[in-house]
Amino acid sequence: AQRVTQPEKLLSVFKGAPVELKCNYSYSGSPELFWYVQYSRQRLQLLLRHISRESIKGFTADLNKGETSFHLKKPFAQEEDSAMYYCALSGRGQGAQKLVFGQGTRLTINP
């Protein structure tokens, strides 16, 4: 079964501190992993995907197949990072694939 687990519903860190949002998954195959972010009163938007191997807004995420994890990290948190973060996975294939979302983690950056 496809499953995404985000163990922390809430995460609060101080500005300038490192932040890590945890995500573990279970999938019988080679998944694609994503992090989506939802800022206050805005729609869900893609933050990054593992296949791109890029850093967006200072965030990075590495796919660890051995631990089946895709944790999101940022070395120095900023107040504008406060948002709801969702980890998601999809199968690989031609074209659009359905997404399975984790429960989400609400990140609050304290000044």
Add this chain to the structure above:
Amino acid sequence: GAVVSQHPSRVICKSGTSVKIECRSLDFQATTMFWYRQFPKQSLMLMATSNEGSKATYEQGVEKDKFLINHASLTLSTLTVTSAHPEDSSFYICSASPLAGVRETQYFGPGTRLLVL
């Protein structure tokens, strides 16, 4: 670019009535659109996958006769909640995958809040 709109943004209806929600890709064509449901303080749950010109694929436990999906063009998919009941009250979100470009990417609409009295 890659904007998805939903209409209406909010709807209140009486129990037993039907409600139609539209999802439009404004500046791109989408062969595939997805419909999600989100309960308060919970994650998005996929309801169905909508493909242009064909029948939607529903997730397990989603009643296809209750949630009618029509994807008549490459820029429009509609979700009709038939004979709505209070337990159908929720936040409905659609997403669209572009025909061209990175097809695995989904662009999300702003959501429609449905309240059934």
